[in-house]
Amino acid sequence: MEQRSGQKRAGDSLYPPIEPFDRRIVDVGDGHTLYVEQCGNPHGAPVIVLHGGPGGGCSPMMRRFFDPAHYRVILFDQRGCGRSQPRASVAANTTWHLVADIERIRADLGVDQALIFGGSWGATLALIYAITHPDRVTGLALRGVFLGTRGEIDWFYGGGAGRFYPLNWAHFARAVPEEERDDMIAAYHRRLFPGDHPDADRLARIWTGWENALASAHHDGGVSEAPLDYARVFARLENHYFHNRCFLDRDDWILHHRARIEHLPAIIVQGRMDMICPPASATRLAEGWTGADLRIVPLAGHALSEPGIGSALIRSLDFWRDTGKFG
Structure with a gap:
């Protein structure tokens, strides 16, 4: 079968780098402005990309998972992140503010319905948005599922993951007094x-370095610290959200409300060796959801940049492009 221009086969690299055809700053109120960009086909099938963290930001690599001839790719930096302002602000910054921001961006861009693409915290936010606005979603493409539960947070910040990376965990834990650990x-x-606080910058780098060290299944276990400017944003926002249990009023909020989205198709790509968001959460999410296709990638960790994760996502998105379903 002849390959269409710009099309990728399974196992190929990401789509070539692409520049946005539209960049804008959206004032969402509460003193926050959001950076928003659009790439690909202005008249194509809309897909809204939700980055991880909380506290990360969208990057040029995120544009490259989508056939630019087919998809209208919408990316934005969530409140306090990336090019959105004010940076690192936690004022009026909750899960429900972010859900409202997605709705605002969708409406401003004249999008009726969209495929929602997100990994890690982006998967959490994608699920919460879809549950809240199921009529605005055509499907979900998720990676490295995080359901926002206490058990998941305790796994990563309570020593569970530290059993696999003891030197990194010791570095993370020693940053605070023993009686507070x-x-x-x-x-x-x-x-x-x-x-x-006099230690705020040092601890922001250690917090961010702990997560970064465990993102890839191929990390050598060395201890490193993140660049300060990024760490200040990432650590503050992620800690703010996890300290507040992701602003959900019950621990199993997503699974409790999953029935609202069970009519939607979903692809769930999960690394078998994901230390940040272990496969148990993806499995719980997919179990009993007829339209959900769970794909466990062997020898892959958490990061979007893991080759097996990227290939599985691109293959699924191309199949969605051609058939309107995941396969």
């Missing part, structure tokens, strides 16, 4: 907020 999120929170 029974609740690492609270201990870091006391030092990251309001922001004038």
Whole structure:
């Protein structure tokens, strides 16, 4: 079968780099402005991309998972992140503000319905948005599922993942007094907020470095610290969200409300060796959801940049392009 221009076969690399055809700043109120960009085909099938964190940001690589001849790719930096302002602000910054922001961007761009693409925290937000606005979603493409539960947060910040990366965990834990290590999120929170603590910058880099070290299944376990400017944003926002249990009023909020989206198709791509968001959550999400296709990628970790993760996502998105379903 002849390959269409710009089309990728399974196992090929990402689509070539592409520049946005539209960049804008959207004032969403509460003192926040969001950076928004659009790439690909202005008249194509809309897909809204939700980045991870909380506290990350969209990157040029995220544009490259979509056939630019077919998709209208919408990316934005969530409140306080990336090129959105004010950076690192946690004022009026909750899950429900972000859901409202997605709706605002969708409406401003004249999009009726969209495929929602997100990984890690982006998968959490994609699910919450879809549950809240199921009529605005055509499908879900998820990676590295995080359901926002206490068990998941405790796994990563309570020593579970640390059993596999003991040197990295020791570095992370030693940053706070021993008597406070029974609740690492609270201990870091006391030092990251309001922001004038003498150790705030050092701990922001350690917090971010702990997550970065475990993102890839191929990491050598070395201890490193993130660039300060990025770490200040990422650590504050992620800690703020996890300290507040992702602003959900019950621990199993997503699974409790999953019936609202069970009519939608979903592809769930999950690394078998994901230490940040272990496969148990993706499995729980997919179990009993007829339209969900769970794909476990062997020898792959959490990061979007893992080759097996990227190939599975591109293959599924291309199949969606051609058939209107995941396969």
